[in-house]
Amino acid sequence: MFKFMSLKESIVKEQIPQHIAIIMDGNGRWAKKRGNQRIFGHRNGVNAVRAVTEAAGELGVKYLTLYAFSTENWNRPRPEIEALMSLLVSTINSETDTLLKNGVCLRTIGDTESLPPSVAAKLKEATAKTSGCNGLNLILALNYSSRWEITNAMTRIAKSVLDGQISPANITSETISSHLCTGGIPDPELIIRTSGEYRLSNFLLWQAAYSEFYFTDVLWPDFDKEELYRAIVDFQKRERRFGKISEQL
Numbered sequence: 740m741f742k743f744m745s746l747k748e749s750i751v752k753e754q755i756p757q758h759i760a761i762i763m764d765g766n767g768r769w770a771k772k773r774g775n776q777r778i779f780g781h782r783n784g785v786n787a788v789r790a791v792t793e794a795a796g797e798l799g800v801k802y803l804t805l806y807a808f809s810t811e812n813w814n815r816p817r818p819e820i821e822a823l824m825s826l827l828v829s830t831i832n833s834e835t836d837t838l839l840k841n842g843v844c845l846r847t848i849g850d851t852e853s854l855p856p857s858v859a860a861k862l863k864e865a866t867a868k869t870s871g872c873n874g875l876n877l878i879l880a881l882n883y884s885s886r887w888e889i890t891n892a893m894t895r896i897a898k899s900v901l902d903g904q905i906s907p908a909n910i911t912s913e914t915i916s917s918h919l920c921t922g923g924i925p926d927p928e929l930i931i932r933t934s935g936e937y938r939l940s941n942f943l944l945w946q947a948a949y950s951e952f953y954f955t956d957v958l959w960p961d962f963d964k965e966e967l968y969r970a971i972v973d974f975q976k977r978e979r980r981f982g983k984i985s986e987q988l
């Protein structure tokens with residue numbers, strides 16, 4: 740009998756992106772479609788996080804960055820913010836053992852020190868607990884925005900110049916990269932955004948210089964392993980030229 744190749748089977752193992760970043764969007768609309776409160780969508784979004792983390796680990800992706808809360812998200816209604824913060828804490832509580840078991844190293848990018856103290860403490864605890872893991876690096880972008888990150892990097896570079904540790908003539912693009920929250924982490928080859936929105940919303944502006952973008956109408960709570968495979972298969976069909984022409988590759 741003729742057998743169709745599954746999406747997973749069509750992935751070229753030798754060309755798995757080492758860093759995938761995802762703008763998880765559409766939780767609110769998912770809930771609204773079901774006549775529910777927005778937080779119901781956020782709660783169901785956790786299932787997608789679990790599925791994608793598992794799939795990325797199984798495929799051998801080294802870094803998975805998930806945009807979970809932007810600095811602009813503080814402008815949302817207060818009850819939603821509070822619900823999101825408590826969801827974050829309860830999810831970390833329930834998932835840390837699984838992360839440890841699967842060798843997943845939890846990390847964060849963003850101004851996590853300015854999060855509510857209980858949230859910041861919980862994050863610190865979970866990142867310390869999993870810091871010895873050497874499987875997938877699961878990076879949560881929390882209280883993150885790229886302009887905040889770049890501004891912060893500029894301030895620190897300026898201080899080092901004043902202290903005489905760096906000379907302006909020696910500032911390179913590596914100097915800037917290494918001062919960002921993602922210092923030491925390779926740029927994402929693939930950035931995914933769900934829910935049919937076509938924008939970056941202040942996410943990884945510097946790091947996305949040569950990323951491939953994948954947009955899908957799927958709302959985040961409906962995103963699953965198959966959707967991740969679909970994105971990777973699509974990514975693998977692209978020709979990444981980095982300014983060159985086809986014939987040079």
Ligand code: IPE
Pocket residue numbers: 763764765766767768769807808812823934959
């Ligand atoms: C993404 O879903 C999750 C966060 C930004 C925290 P949204 O909450 O933005 O859902 P929509 O875009 O309103 O549907």
Ligand code: IPE
Pocket residue numbers: 762763764765806807808809812936938940
């Ligand atoms: C981007 O989603 C931020 C996160 C996914 C955490 P938003 O839903 O906040 O983005 P905008 O406001 O529609 O651009």
Ligand code: MG
Pocket residue numbers: 764765766
């Ligand atoms: Mg949104």
